[in-house]
Amino acid sequence: MRGTFLAAAIFIALGVIAQGFWFPADARISLEKCTLCHGKPEFRKILVDGKIRDLFATADSLKGSVHEKKTCVDCHFDVSEIPHRQRPQRVTCTHCHYKGNAEGAPQSDAYLEYFGSVHGNAIAGGNTKAPLCQDCHGNHSIRKTKDPTSEVSRGNVAETCGRCHIEIYAVYKTSIHGVAVSQGIPEAPSCTGCHGEHKIYAHKDPKSTVFATHVAAQCSTCHGSVSIMSKYGIEAEQVTTYQNSFHGVASGFGSRTVANCASCHGVHDIRPSEDPRSMVNPKNIPATCGKCHPGANPNFAVGKMHVDSHSKESGIIYYTAQFFKYLTIGTMLALIAHIFLDMYGRTRRLRGDK
Amino acid sequence: MSANDKKESKQDTLEREVESVVDEETAGLDPAEAGRIREKVRARVLEEVERERRIRTAAERRAEERRRREEKRRERLHEEGEMFERFNRNFRFQHIVMFTSVIILVITGMPIKFPEFVLSRFLVNMWGGIHNATIVHRIGAGMLIYFMVHHLFYTVFSRQGRRDFILLIPTPKDARDAVQNVRHFLGKTGEKPRFGRFSYIEKFDYWAVYWGCVIMIGSGVFLWGEEIVLKFFPKYVLDVAHEMHSDEAMLATLAIVIWHFYNVHFNPDRFPGTLMWWHGQISEHEMKEEHPLEYEEIMAKRSKQKTAEVPNP
Numbered sequence: 001m002r003g004t005f006l007a008a009a010i011f012i013a014l015g016v017i018a019q020g021f022w023f024p025a026d027a028r029i030s031l032e033k034c035t036l037c038h039g040k041p042e043f044r045k046i047l048v049d050g051k052i053r054d055l056f057a058t059a060d061s062l063k064g065s066v067h068e069k070k071t072c073v074d075c076h077f078d079v080s081e082i083p084h085r086q087r088p089q090r091v092t093c094t095h096c097h098y099k100g101n102a103e104g105a106p107q108s109d110a111y112l113e114y115f116g117s118v119h120g121n122a123i124a125g126g127n128t129k130a131p132l133c134q135d136c137h138g139n140h141s142i143r144k145t146k147d148p149t150s151e152v153s154r155g156n157v158a159e160t161c162g163r164c165h166i167e168i169y170a171v172y173k174t175s176i177h178g179v180a181v182s183q184g185i186p187e188a189p190s191c192t193g194c195h196g197e198h199k200i201y202a203h204k205d206p207k208s209t210v211f212a213t214h215v216a217a218q219c220s221t222c223h224g225s226v227s228i229m230s231k232y233g234i235e236a237e238q239v240t241t242y243q244n245s246f247h248g249v250a251s252g253f254g255s256r257t258v259a260n261c262a263s264c265h266g267v268h269d270i271r272p273s274e275d276p277r278s279m280v281n282p283k284n285i286p287a288t289c290g291k292c293h294p295g296a297n298p299n300f301a302v303g304k305m306h307v308d309s310h311s312k313e314s315g316i317i318y319y320t321a322q323f324f325k326y327l328t329i330g331t332m333l334a335l336i337a338h339i340f341l342d343m344y345g346r347t348r349r350l351r352g353d354k
Numbered sequence: 355m356s357a358n359d360k361k362e363s364k365q366d367t368l369e370r371e372v373e374s375v376v377d378e379e380t381a382g383l384d385p386a387e388a389g390r391i392r393e394k395v396r397a398r399v400l401e402e403v404e405r406e407r408r409i410r411t412a413a414e415r416r417a418e419e420r421r422r423r424e425e426k427r428r429e430r431l432h433e434e435g436e437m438f439e440r441f442n443r444n445f446r447f448q449h450i451v452m453f454t455s456v457i458i459l460v461i462t463g464m465p466i467k468f469p470e471f472v473l474s475r476f477l478v479n480m481w482g483g484i485h486n487a488t489i490v491h492r493i494g495a496g497m498l499i500y501f502m503v504h505h506l507f508y509t510v511f512s513r514q515g516r517r518d519f520i521l522l523i524p525t526p527k528d529a530r531d532a533v534q535n536v537r538h539f540l541g542k543t544g545e546k547p548r549f550g551r552f553s554y555i556e557k558f559d560y561w562a563v564y565w566g567c568v569i570m571i572g573s574g575v576f577l578w579g580e581e582i583v584l585k586f587f588p589k590y591v592l593d594v595a596h597e598m599h600s601d602e603a604m605l606a607t608l609a610i611v612i613w614h615f616y617n618v619h620f621n622p623d624r625f626p627g628t629l630m631w632w633h634g635q636i637s638e639h640e641m642k643e644e645h646p647l648e649y650e651e652i653m654a655k656r657s658k659q660k661t662a663e664v665p666n667p
Contacts, residue, residue: 246466249469250466302589
């Protein structure tokens with residue numbers, strides 16, 4: 001009796017282990033089962049609002065993606081019988097993508113940043129239109145960021161964001177940064193370059209990288225770097241001249257009303273100042289400055305904006321600074337010399353020598 | 355014992371006096387009514403006596419204090435001689451307004467020039483942010499402008515102001531004094547230069563403040579009304595004003611902190627500072643030491659007055 005039980009137990013255990021070896025075949029079977037329906041190109045559903053949901057998915061859907069080796073039920077794990085009776089839930093990526101998972105999924109805390117972001121909060125707040133992971137990274141065709149065909153690659157991410165943020169995308173596409181990205185300039189910023197990747201916040205949120213007091217720092221990550229800017233003939237000193245100006249100093253002290261880079265240069269519609277549509281084109285400067293300084297007139301555009309008193313090109317400002325520099329040095333040297341002579345005289349008289 | 359007796363007798367006298375007053379007050383009334391209000395009247399009289407006593411002690415305390423102060427002063431006078439008034443009340447008031455405004459301007463303005471300095475953030479946050487700091491800076495600016503206007507009026511309309519202004523104009527003697535002073539420091543000559551009412555050091559201070567006020571107020575007014583200025587001038591005019599304001603602020607602050615502080619605070623003769631800005635007095639000793647020509651002038655004037663007063667025999 002006991003021997004029989006043991007034999008049965010070993011047999012079952014062997015069977016369980018053996019299943020592991022046959023798993024790939026099993027997966028193929030599972031895929032074939034799904035593609036019975038989903039493999040038909042015309043397999044789609046017409047929703048109540050008239051939209052068509054394409055439900056076509058074959059073995060090719062995952063080809064080239066990072067999930068090439070996965071099967072349907074690895075993600076659609078709530079499908080336990082075929083045909084499934086109800087619509088499967090939206091895929092939850094955190095099923096595998098968490099720190100310490102056994103699946104071998106990339107381990108990082110970056111995913112967690114999403115939950116605090118404006119998108120994650122919108123989802124938590126019940127907004128069904130807010131994006132989940134798959135809305136940006138793609139459904140079946142998830143590829144690594146470095147892969148140029150990935151939906152979140154440098155060249156494609158703006159289009160991906162633009163699927164929802166369509167108006168901003170249209171503005172950005174014609175801006176200097178949008179044009180540069182489409183020309184394939186490697187340093188040019190796409191949406192994520194300024195807004196961040198997973199931790200995107202509303203621009204009114206102090207945590208945001210594009211919050212009023214953070215804009216200057218965000219722009220200067222590229223525009224403050226001489227090695228990047230010199231490649232494209234752009235001056236890197238604009239950052240320091242801004243930081244030394246009253247606008248920059250007040251912004252550094254936490255003023256949210258004072259002008260930052262974006263206040264004058266625009267947000268998504270940044271263009272070079274030669275462009276007549278640019279906010280900093282001399283023709284448009286009265287309107288741009290007038291946003292904060294009512295009654296601004298063309299006088300605002302006379303003279304350099306980013307003034308550096310240390311460079312000779314600043315003309316009269318440079319000479320004023322030089323005059324005061326030498327006046328201060330001269331006066332202070334004379335005064336300090338007088339003080340030290342006075343102290344020397346006192347010491348000498350204290351010692352008693354005449 | 356005797357002290358106690360004295361107290362007792364004093365108490366008795368007081369009691370008797372009170373009784374007599376009460377009697378006087380109730381004299382015109384019939385005995386029954388007088389008996390009724392007697393206590394009330396008595397209480398009122400005692401209250402009055404008490405108040406009188408308090409007032410007298412307060413007055414006495416004040417008198418005592420005055421006496422002590424006078425004594426102290428006389429003691430010092432013994433050392434230092436007579437006290438002369440160097441700065442009149444008006445001038446002292448101007449100086450107080452000026453240094454208050456300058457302190458306000460420096461602590462609200464310098465953080466903008468040196469935002470990375472450790473104290474800057476504290477000095478800005480102290481007012482509740484940069485916006486408030488700019489408002490405080492404009493209050494300081496208003497005080498400095500008031501001081502400048504006040505001083506111009508003082509120079510033109512006050513006799514003392516006119517006299518001081520003329521004495522403050524630099525003369526060739528100041529250059530000679532400076533050279534002699536340096537020679538004195540170096541031990542080349544034993545004689546200190548003999549200064550008048552204002553030494554070349556004080557003249558420098560005065561004209562430095564004049565120059566500073568003109569530059570700072572001039573450029574500051576431009577920056578204050580930038581929107582109006584830009585209606586008439588191009589932007590680089592404002593940039594020049596900004597540069598001047600920033601650089602002259604540095605020069606003025608350094609001059610005050612190094613030069614003026616040394617001369618009135620850290621100088622071994624003065625440390626830790628004189629109170630002349632408050633009382634305006636200078637002792638005879640200091641007068642002879644630092645302004646011998648002025649001292650002689652005053653003495654000469656006095657003796658002339660005396661001879662004029664003495665009638666011919």
